[in-house]
Amino acid sequence: MSSRSFGLIVVAALATSPLSAQDINRTTAIDDLPRPGYEPRTIRTNGFVIMPMIETGIRFDNNILASDLNKRSDTIFLIEPSIEARRETGDSNLRTRAYASLSRYGKNSRENTSEFGAYLQYRKDVSQKQSLFTKLAYDRTFERRGDPEANFASARRPALIDMTSAELGYGHNGPRVGLVATLGVAKLNYLSVEDADRDMVTYRAAVKGSVNLSQRIAVFVQPFANRRVPRLNRDRFGVNRTTTTYGATTGVALQVADRLTGEVGVGLFHADPEDLNLRPFYGLAANGRVTWRPRTRTAVIFNLFRGDVATIRSGALGRIDSRFDLNIDQEAHHNLIVRGSLGIRNIHYRGGFDQDQRYFDVGVSARYLANRHMWIEPAANHSRRNSANASEDFHKWRVALKMGFIY
Template identity: 35%
Template structure:
């Protein structure tokens, strides 16, 4: 397929996606203040439609991205242009005691030179909160996604014929409530991931994809003490369980394991200045396979938002913990990530976003390996009208590794439009 055919297919798909959007019903803010994009902006209010007590926000994004290393390889990088069509609709329903948030999306990626990389992904999910009295609540959620494994994923095989697709299903159920200055909450989840190995002709690669099928169970319990109206300190013990679909993988290893741990931290809610939480602690992973020894590590999770002024937002994120792996020779994997993202309204209709991160993956086993990278990205969006905006993006990542085959450099540059009707 040549580039002209890619653009033609993209135009048709974009038109169909636009026709699928419902007719406008009215305007109302969904969640003010969550992002610079959501700030009050007279004359440029995003398209939001009202039907009863439900508000809808439909968005259609069309973009082209040039990448200089499509397959994220250490040698002989291949460049390509990727045409993307991304319709999405979010909805929120607010009742007297029940709040529901629902989202549906689709991502179509068409490649100018390597059509085997073309893919369609999509998802649908809803999350609810049922208030119980003044201080208690039940939380629940359902989610389904058809995803594609990125070529840059450390678990992705470089010899796959096309990006691996998978189905993911998740169920969440939790509760929280106050007892004087104490606040107790639990948020359990079950997630099932199934890779679509039947599309791969190589039996070795099919077996590798089947090894990644698993079911995960997570149960964190947070016990907090309200030190002040704006500060809550907490401890959060947790247990995670991973059950692979196959009893043993292609190398004869049982990948099932149980991870225990705990974090201590603080949750901030200082007016419009600081919001979010940060916890640090430790974990212990115990594999079911008697030939694999257990291991411990540093645990961290957090998301803090700092708003020095109404038109600036700085988001700090962090994570460290045990992660599933099917790499041959690896008996465990520990990921650590940290990042900061800045959102800034430069002018009334000109927005800027920039971020930098640090990522490290450490493998345990007979072939220990470390991968680390510092991704940097930026975006500028010009709001031409209430319904139409133009944007440009740039992203660069340089991944280093103990193994030469895991190293790569990649730069992506993109332009696109967003339509909010």
């Protein structure tokens, strides 16, 4: 779990009726640009906008175990039903979504997984400048074979995980000064008994104060703190991983002529483990997301993160993750959206050994909207992990073909 501040969670809006010509600008998400005749159909009842959808697909993975020492390939069949609902009034916004994701392997049935979950997000404007917001979420997921600390041999099934979270926040948006305060709690529960030492509860708090230098530029300071409390006092190596992390970032939020929007903050964090055998440490903290729109129908999105992350690695005194992602969305035609992505991630384990891991990911996809009710999307992805421990290295290719059906 990350130690970065638990800020306001933004969820992509459901597509509704086409935008009028004067509404088209560079801040409109590529998926939400007007496409007459291709708008997803929705159900409207009692003030709610509802969108049921089902995605089906087939994916080929040439290295399902994420190991160059024991490569196995397989074909995976996918089915992902979901339903989203939204209700907006003049001073409130309610969004909710429920989903399931089933993966079935052609030759290696032990890898079969079933995910499901739901969230509810609500925002209420209590005055023209003040608002309250909350989010509740539950997810049943699993540990991926390529995760940095994946803890199973090839004969063991993927570990199932329950993730539950809640967040409460307050926002003040004045003409010169802004404030966002958030409190959050997240519970991570591995269902297998042998992974009980990985169960934990994380408490987070953050306050973000900003000052508008102009209509386009604001500066902010965001102190934050979190506390990770494992369910067991000691992990499998006899270490108490209870840790309190606090720090602050400062940065700039900007919106330059609708071409460059977002914010980037950098600062420091201090991690203070409770176990006397684990030394406290400082590190660079960073968090940001910036979108560049050279044209209305092109979006280049940069994401950045660096911070303290939980670990149970043998011999590790702590773990620091650094991530950089670049995504490009392009509307190549009014019913064809092309995407490309590049991701770089470094996992640094503090200790007297080199067990660092470096991930590289690149992917491309193209979504073709056949009509209001159906889309088709081919995709390809390549992943690589390098480590000082050769047994952890892997390369893998995945190609997929998906189809989506909307009511």
